[in-house]
Amino acid sequence: MPSWKISPSDQAKIDELNNPKLSKxxxxxxxxxxxxxxxxxxxxxxxxxxxxxxxxxxxxEKNLAIKGHTLHYDNYDDQGRxxxxxxxxxxxGQKLSRGLNYMERExxxxxxxxxMKGVMKGHKMIVRFFCLGPVNSxxxxxxxxxxxxxxxxxxxxxxxxxxxxxxxxxxxxxxxFYFWHSQGELLPNFTTKNLDKxxxxxxxxxxxxxxxxxxxxxxxxxxxxLSLRLAxxxxxxxxxxxxHIFISAFYSSDKKRKTYFAGAYPSMCGKTSTAxxxxxxxxxDDIAYVRAGSNGEYRAANIERGIFxxxxxxxxxxxxxxFDALMSPKEIIFSNVLEKEGKVYWVGMGDKNFQYPTKxxxxxxxxxxxxxxxxxxxxxxxxxxxxxxxRLEDLSxxxxxxxxxxxxxxxxxxxxxxxTDTSVPVAESPNWDHGVFVGATIExxxxxxxxxxxxxxxxxxxxxxxxxxxxxxxxxxxxxxxGKLLKKHPKVYATNYFLKGADGQWLNSxxxxxxxxxxxxxxxxxxxxxxxxxxxxxxxxxDLAKLFADTFSGRIYSQQEYIDQxxxxxxxxxxxxxxxxxxxKEEPNMPQQFWDELNAIRAKVKALKEKMGKDIISPFELK
Ligand code: SPV
Ligand code: MN
Numbered sequence: 001m002p003s004w005k006i007s008p009s010d011q012a013k014i015d016e017l018n019n020p021k022l023s024k025x026x027x028x029x030x031x032x033x034x035x036x037x038x039x040x041x042x043x044x045x046x047x048x049x050x051x052x053x054x055x056x057x058x059x060x061e062k063n064l065a066i067k068g069h070t071l072h073y074d075n076y077d078d079q080g081r082x083x084x085x086x087x088x089x090x091x092x093g094q095k096l097s098r099g100l101n102y103m104e105r106e107x108x109x110x111x112x113x114x115x116m117k118g119v120m121k122g123h124k125m126i127v128r129f130f131c132l133g134p135v136n137s138x139x140x141x142x143x144x145x146x147x148x149x150x151x152x153x154x155x156x157x158x159x160x161x162x163x164x165x166x167x168x169x170x171x172x173x174x175x176x177f178y179f180w181h182s183q184g185e186l187l188p189n190f191t192t193k194n195l196d197k198x199x200x201x202x203x204x205x206x207x208x209x210x211x212x213x214x215x216x217x218x219x220x221x222x223x224x225x226l227s228l229r230l231a232x233x234x235x236x237x238x239x240x241x242x243x244h245i246f247i248s249a250f251y252s253s254d255k256k257r258k259t260y261f262a263g264a265y266p267s268m269c270g271k272t273s274t275a276x277x278x279x280x281x282x283x284x285d286d287i288a289y290v291r292a293g294s295n296g297e298y299r300a301a302n303i304e305r306g307i308f309x310x311x312x313x314x315x316x317x318x319x320x321x322x323f324d325a326l327m328s329p330k331e332i333i334f335s336n337v338l339e340k341e342g343k344v345y346w347v348g349m350g351d352k353n354f355q356y357p358t359k360x361x362x363x364x365x366x367x368x369x370x371x372x373x374x375x376x377x378x379x380x381x382x383x384x385x386x387x388x389x390x391r392l393e394d395l396s397x398x399x400x401x402x403x404x405x406x407x408x409x410x411x412x413x414x415x416x417x418x419x420t421d422t423s424v425p426v427a428e429s430p431n432w433d434h435g436v437f438v439g440a441t442i443e444x445x446x447x448x449x450x451x452x453x454x455x456x457x458x459x460x461x462x463x464x465x466x467x468x469x470x471x472x473x474x475x476x477x478x479x480x481x482x483g484k485l486l487k488k489h490p491k492v493y494a495t496n497y498f499l500k501g502a503d504g505q506w507l508n509s510x511x512x513x514x515x516x517x518x519x520x521x522x523x524x525x526x527x528x529x530x531x532x533x534x535x536x537x538x539x540x541x542x543d544l545a546k547l548f549a550d551t552f553s554g555r556i557y558s559q560q561e562y563i564d565q566x567x568x569x570x571x572x573x574x575x576x577x578x579x580x581x582x583x584x585k586e587e588p589n590m591p592q593q594f595w596d597e598l599n600a601i602r603a604k605v606k607a608l609k610e611k612m613g614k615d616i617i618s619p620f621e622l623k
Pocket of ligand 1: 080217218224268286308
């Protein structure tokens with residue numbers, strides 16, 4: 001007799017799927033983690049409501065003053081993805097690229113199974129089914145989440161499409177991802193206690209991830225970054241791509257043209273705010289599966305149906321659509337923000353006259369202004385990686401194609417990092433391979449979404465580095481190869497919102513990104529000429545001046561601003577290419593196209609620098 005309870009109706013839900021592998025997985029999970037009870041959920045909205053209420057009943061979330069709003073906390077030291085405790089389990093002898101941990105599969109399984117043994121004692125084991133991607137779509141993958149966290153299950157309900165009915169239709173009954181998660185023992189404040197035993201182990205051989213002693217969504221939510229890792233492995237074998245990209249439609253100023261863009265940006269580099277540029281419509285802000293369409297077009301489908309977004313600096317001026325949504329009654333989970341009397345507050349939510357509370361409760365417990373952590377650092381009012389979770393359909397700018405089983409055709413691809421001293425705000429790649437090189441060489445300062453030091457320059461190919469569980473060279477090669485499957489290549493744009501001038505001041509305002517996107521939109525439709533430079537095609541002054549004036553009610557864009565922003569910092573670009581050469585030389589079997597691009601661009605930048613006899617070349621001299 002099993003030691004756990006399961007009601008006949010919950011057992012019937014499992015039996016109805018008639019899937020021996022699935023039944024075994026559920027049984028094995030219970031045998032290992034020993035919950036008191038198993039609760040099984042279908043796609044029925046009543047089930048979702050039960051999960052939402054349970055998250056409150058078991059204190060993983062609390063109600064806020066506005067209807068539908070709840071608040072969740074993660075442990076003070078569980079506020080971001082934990083690469084140090086994340087391992088990919090590989091057969092003996094297999095290796096991964098720089099920065100990614102891997103260990104021998106058998107050893108890793110033994111270690112994590114030991115930690116997971118009995119970890120659900122006294123807890124309920126939740127079984128949920130999801131569809132990663134639109135239902136009834138060739139893009140999509142079925143997934144089963146097993147967890148003892150109602151916060152995790154609730155978040156996934158906002159973020160993913162129900163998959164119970166999809167499981168019934170599975171052609172190959174073994175073809176799904178599965179995830180076992182436990183938040184582990186909890187502290188009196190209902191956050192994970194044993195962070196020293198936090199583990200996130202990815203097991204590509206079994207298409208599963210095992211995750212224990214954590215709550216932060218990037219570690220716990222199976223369908224998010226855990227499934228992205230498995231999808232990259234699967235995509236690699238099946239000639240499609242699993243990307244860390246947003247999808248949005250942007251429109252010409254007369255609204256006559258609608259063009260879908262996708263974009264890859266590492267955490268905290270403006271991805272969500274690009275996806276949410278006022279005037280556009282959004283399909284997704286984080287992860288998409290990409291396939292070549294029947295006409296050779298680049299098609300992408302959002303695997304999610306919600307947003308787990310960074311809340312810091314979301315305010316009425318910079319992110320009006322999200323801000324409005326966050327202020328009105330609807331289902332929203334806030335995490336790791338400050339609470340006072342049922343209201344939540346976060347850094348950057350108001351203008352300079354806004355009265356922030358000086359006391360309240362946040363991820364550090366009772367908080368008052370000036371409170372310091374154990375290292376003596378002041379604890380901000382909200383964590384820089386504090387977040388909101390909501391359904392895209394609750395946003396006023398949701399795109400009509402959100403659930404289209406065919407995905408959408410992408411005509412523009414945007415890549416960007418956090419780069420204060422090198423790249424121009426926008427440059428168009430002359431061809432696909434150049435674009436792959438741009439994506440492969442994204443660099444960014446590290447941010448608070450990853451536990452560890454912030455502010456160090458890190459390379460993150462396609463903003464996907466943390467999730468590439470196949471050799472990096474293979475992943476990059478797949479992008480070059482994918483270009484061969486396409487007949488209509490999207491135009492690729494390198495963007496940079498973080499450029500600073502010699503005085504250390506930002507050269508752009510936050511809203512300027514709209515101009516770069518409108519320029520790209522116009523380029524795709526043949527509206528603007530461009531200046532050819534060794535690093536790609538850059539905008540002409542007149543076009544930008546008109547775009548700034550038309551978009552921002554007559555704002556004057558000066559020639560000096562243009563010169564400061566679009567001068568080619570040749571010396572800095574050459575430094576970047578040298579950094580990239582050194583880094584990628586360590587990768588065995590890098591595709592030759594990568595080196596061809598690097599060598600060709602570098603030679604052109606060098607030649608230009610020598611011809612002009614200077615390090616920084618004004619765009620007016622490049623005409
Ligand atoms: C990101 O950091 O890219 C996120 C949040 O989307 S996380 O779930 O932590 O990956
Ligand atoms: Mn992300």
